[in-house]
Amino acid sequence: MKTRTVYQIDSFTKEKFKGNPAGVVINADGLSSDEMQLIARELNNSETAFLFHPTEEDYDAEVRYFTPTTEVPICGHATIAAVYAKALESKMNSCVFRIKTKIGILPIEIIQQDGDYQIIMTQGKFDLSPAFNTETTQILLKALGLERADLDERCPIQIASTGHSKVMIGIRSRKKLNKLSPNQMELALLSERISCNGYFVFTLDSGEDETLTYGRMFAPAIGITEDPVTGNANGPLGGYLVQNRIVSFDDNYFKFNAKQGEKINRLGTINVSVTSENNIPKEIKIKGNAVVIFKTELIL
Numbered sequence: 001m002k003t004r005t006v007y008q009i010d011s012f013t014k015e016k017f018k019g020n021p022a023g024v025v026i027n028a029d030g031l032s033s034d035e036m037q038l039i040a041r042e043l044n045n046s047e048t049a050f051l052f053h054p055t056e057e058d059y060d061a062e063v064r065y066f067t068p069t070t071e072v073p074i075c076g077h078a079t080i081a082a083v084y085a086k087a088l089e090s091k092m093n094s095c096v097f098r099i100k101t102k103i104g105i106l107p108i109e110i111i112q113q114d115g116d117y118q119i120i121m122t123q124g125k126f127d128l129s130p131a132f133n134t135e136t137t138q139i140l141l142k143a144l145g146l147e148r149a150d151l152d153e154r155c156p157i158q159i160a161s162t163g164h165s166k167v168m169i170g171i172r173s174r175k176k177l178n179k180l181s182p183n184q185m186e187l188a189l190l191s192e193r194i195s196c197n198g199y200f201v202f203t204l205d206s207g208e209d210e211t212l213t214y215g216r217m218f219a220p221a222i223g224i225t226e227d228p229v230t231g232n233a234n235g236p237l238g239g240y241l242v243q244n245r246i247v248s249f250d251d252n253y254f255k256f257n258a259k260q261g262e263k264i265n266r267l268g269t270i271n272v273s274v275t276s277e278n279n280i281p282k283e284i285k286i287k288g289n290a291v292v293i294f295k296t297e298l299i300l
Contacts, residue, residue, distance in 0.1 A: 001299050002030070005089070008043070008293040009081035012229040012260075012268030016291055019261065019268030020229040022081035023048035025298070026089055028064070033071065035300065040066035046224045047075040049082035059100040061086065069223035073102035074163040076231010076270075076286055080119045083108045084290040087117045103163035118289055121231065124163030126239040126281040131156035132167075136194065143186035144169070144201065150176055152204065154246050159196050160236035162284055166198040166217065168240050174205045174214050178263045184220040191221035198224075200233035202258075204246075212247075212256035213237065216263060228261040229268035231286045238272040239281035252276045 005026040013019030023043035028036065028050035040048040045068075052062040063082055065075040083097055087110050094112045098105055109120035132140065137157055141148065146169075151157075155170025171177060180201060191197045202215035215237070217230040227233075241247045242254050255273040271287040 004028070004031075004298040004300060005295070006043075006298050007081070007085040007295050008045075009085055009290050010268075010293055011077035011080040011084075011290045012231075012270050012288040014289045014291050016293060018266050019290075020077040020227065020266065021045045021293065022075075022078040024078070024082045024085040025050045026085060028052050031300075036064065036066050037071070039298065041068045044068055046227050047072065047078040049075065049078040051082055051086060054100070059098040059105045061097070062100040064102070067222045067224060072164055072222065074124065074232060076121060076123070076233075076235060077229060077288070079106075079108065079121050080231065080286075080288045080290055083110060083119050083121075084117055085292075087112070087119075088292070092117075101163075118287060120285055120287045121235075123232070123235045123284045123286065124161075126236065126243075126284055127161045127165075128240060128243055129159040131158050136190075139186075139190055140167070140169070140199070143183045143190060144199070145181060145183070146171065146176075154244075156244065158240065159194070160240045162232060162235050162239070164198070164232045165196045166200040166230070166233045166236055167194070167196055168237060169199065169201045171201060171203050172205060174203050174207060177201060177203050177214060177216060180216060180263075182218050184218070184225060187218055188220040197221040198227075198230075198233060200230065200237065202237060206259070210257055211259050211269075213258045214262060215258065215260045217260065226264060228264060228266035229270065230260060231270060231288070234258040234260065234270045234272055235284045235286045238274040239284050242274050242276050242281050243279060245279060
């Protein structure tokens with residue numbers, strides 16, 4: 001039997017039981033994919049991250065990510081959680097920590113301050129697909145319980161990705177956002193058709209000077225009824241807003257705060273920054289806080 005160190009971390013918050021919970025297995029060396037899937041199912045977070053020692057010199061750790069039902073290539077909040085737990089466990093100073101993921105090697109900035117840490121994740125290459133056609137749009141709106149009049153006319157419905165794609169759906173009203181009760185089965189079926197498992201509904205109607213957007217994210221095709229605060233949705237949202245020229249900014253740099261999780265009482269905040277060239281996003285970063293809920297040992 002071998003002991004594994006397991007953390008439960010709430011990402012994108014400093015308030016316990018808010019933000020997005022993720023499991024983190026610090027010492028995953030030797031675990032099989034089946035074992036990791038069972039552990040992720042047992043912890044029952046939207047994602048659990050597994051850290052492995054490096055086998056090459058060009059990165060500092062390998063990270064794999066599992067939902068309760070499947071492995072995914074990358075996860076924003078679980079990356080924040082994993083690197084935060086590693087920084088605590090190893091008592092790290094401020095540095096750049098390179099992680100190997102299914103979408104490549106990503107530099108993660110660790111900012112040490114007063115015995116605590118903030119984590120900045122550089123996400124993968126940004127990609128934006130063409131807008132949905134009329135038929136697919138109608139299927140999506142029906143599944144979400146939306147009417148065309150609910151949509152923000154500035155915001156085309158498109159798939160955006162920094163490694164794990166999400167459908168971007170901009171609507172007019174934060175009130176409407178919090179009233180959504182999607183048909184999860186219809187969304188899961190649509191995911192098969194469009195090859196995208198996540199639906200990020202957002203609004204620019206934040207009602208707050210320091211917050212640009214509020215959002216909700218649904219991914220029933222991979223076992224996530226609603227994700228509290230999604231790094232791989234809010235990061236691509238930044239690229240989407242820039243490339244579609246929905247927002248204004250200076251010097252090819254755009255930064256904003258995004259909130260998510262209000263409806264399910266797990267509110268968290270992500271700081272998103274986008275560096276672009278000629279309105280094309282070249283680098284997207286998300287910054288977040290984290291807090292430990294528990295640390296325990298798993299005996300296998």
